Amino acid sequence: MESSIKKMNREDWADFINNLINNSTYEVIGVKAKGKRFIFAPLESADELRLDYDTTILPPKKYFLPQYENLLSFDLSKQSVNIEMKEEKRIIIGVHPYDIIALQQMDKVYFDTYIDRFYKIRRENTIIIGSNILNVSERSFATSMKAHTVTSGYDLMVTDIGSSIIIEIGTERGKKLMERYATNITDATEAEIKKIEEIVESIESKDRKLKVDKENIPNLLKRNYEHPIWRELSEKCLQCSSCTIVCPTCYCFDIRDEVSLDLQGKRIRTWDGCLLPDFTRIASGEVFRKDKTERFRHRFYRKGLYIPERYNFIACIGCGRCSIACIPDIAGPFNVINKIAEDSEETRGEIIFEIPVTRGGEEETAYIPRNGIIRRIEKLTEFEKLFEIELEDSIDFNYQPGQFVEVSILGVGEAPISISSPPIKKGSFELVVRRVGNVTNKLHTLREGDKIGIRGPFGRGFDVKKFEGKNLIFVAGGIGIIPMRSLISFILDDSNRDRYGIVTILYGSKTPRDILFMDEIKEWEKKEDVIVKLTVDTCPEGICWDGCIGLVTSLFPEVKWQDIENTVAIVIGPPVMYKFVIKCLDTIGVKEENIYVSLERRMKCGIGKCGHCQINGIYVCKEGPVFNYTEIKDLPEAFE
């Protein structure tokens, strides 16, 4: 059998690299010196390549998920969109095993449900020539993370053993590349192959060692959510997010629209970081991870618990880049894990969760919205308008009550909006939108006939089948009634009504002026077996209101509850409302497993990738926004 381990002498290796550079088929990237540090950058000649590097400032992820990338271009004057993606073929030389593993991890995320087209094309267009580590970075603990060697994920893997360059063939593509551009390739001798092992062993001996097996990290974190180390270290945190920017396994991104003076625009994807205070901020101004300790801890939990639970790998490969980049030197997982491991006897805050199983889209996504036409606009209150949307294409638009879409306005951006109409009517759907941010304010200025973009529907809605034969209690606070209307209208529709029991609707608004769907509510009230109770927080002078005044919880004693064992409750409202309502439901005897909630978070991408909407380890955009209460009740970040 032909050996897959080859060798070249140093001159032939240099010729190989120079041939690749001089041939215009590929952009050739390699590790180069930058001051005393190293970076991946285009090579001008083989002399620049430094296989003896310790680690680079940024990982090679920048070639697959660039710092800034164009998702689509548009011309605002013509309202035209261009989705062309230009990507050249690339070779990256000198990628260390830990970075190869990091890319394989990134594949899991970006090839998970809704395959990211941009990432996929770059992955396919890039040849990876790995390099075994020759010099250990002072902050590395890659050996402990079992990431100092790798057996797949490269086209070629080279080891500079001094006398010659040893090349392991990883793929047919790598083999062909070598055969085409290199000369004097011979089989490596056993002694030379032995040399690789020696190099690996020497790396293992120099690397810093974790005090625990990497497999134990998730379990350690599960028991230490309230460990004092999170506050202690985060007090020194400058919140600069350098740790996430330089991390090869961090993949969170933001999307924003940029427009130039000549009205040409771009939708840009750029790296984001969960340490930044605005990471979880939504249009209304609400921030869901307010405290820097929470954000500091979140990064560790994401790497060491949440991602492992979801994808079955620890999202840290021990490269030590975060630790080098952190000015107060608090970001490195090495010290943190060791510290927690030292006092591992004690449990300091347990965190238990299971990721709800959901169906995701199998298709590729390029974040391209479908064209929707605004057919009808109705002003509901001072702040809310109803938009009836018809999609231009004839592809089916099937949704569950509780699901949401990303509404896109070119040049302004995207916003997650829940669907407010029941999935009965075909051909169009309704969105009820409060104007709070850029997108929704712009939407409010549009007219009937104007076009908007729609992505989705996304997320998990209400499983209406599960509610059959049950009595239903709806508790809505404020604009929580908007997604709820989709479900209520579905259930109260004549074609569905007999499959459901008594319907009770409790709806609290700020003032009588803020009550949405008043006409429909009056119709609901007229129906048999439907109880509707409304309340307002306050009633400004001069407004006629003969209903209740008080919080939505004050409506509970107003109802004569019956057959409560067979009752399901649906709760949607502002964050502060949930715990009080759930207490009321408990008092009247509704079982926890019969309570459903829908939660609001910053759902930017809608497909479980950008990271903004996470509640601990759960993506609201994917596993939610509708949850069974038992799925999230133990998550510290779920409720206020």
Next chain:
Amino acid sequence: MKPKVAFFDFASCEGCELQVADLEEELLDLIEIVEVVSFREIMKEHSNNYDIAIVEGSIIRPIDEKRLKKIRRIAKTLVAFGACATIGGVNKIRNPWQPEEVIKEVYGDIDFKDNEFFNVSKAKAVDEVVKVDYYIYGCPPPREEIKKVIIALVMGKKPDIPNYPVCVECKKNENICLFELGKFCLGPIARAGCNAICPTNGRACDGCRGILSEPDTKCVEDILKRYNLTYEEMKHRFTIFNYTLEEDR
């Protein structure tokens, strides 16, 4: 109807306005979407009928306050433009002195007693005098950002100004951290949006776009020790553009 835009300058070097003048051929795109009705640095016409006022400079005299308040009354939207206007900037370095001391330092013994032009107060950022709707940060503001804010105002959206530190942009540019090179840099706590232009060119960040968060004192001590830096170096960095912070500390 194109919105009418007027540029105004107070105590400043007028370099921010120069950034607009330097848009060169893009000025043609600019006047396609807005009507510039006042801009002393590049045109002689002036009108008091405008929708958007873009204000450069710090407010340093009672007569400036009066003028600024008048601008505010006319403008539907007021934008603070550049470091002097947004955060007070270098003008604030003189704030620990009494106004008379400042006059004497600069002009000597000339008596300006009844001359309102020389009647100075403490230097203030624009928002210390009137309500500011939007901010264009920087010394000078990057041309890209000026364009971004103007187009946002024309489109009726809130400009997307970074609320994260310079480190984010600096790291994306793959620079060697200036702390590693023995410099005290405000990058970790200063507002980004400049694409980390100073650190990328080897100069420590002076925080000309303002400071986002005050670091913990203990943390600062640790950092100074870790990188072998002095308190004076740090103070110097803070003084240039962010004097108030230093004064309050």
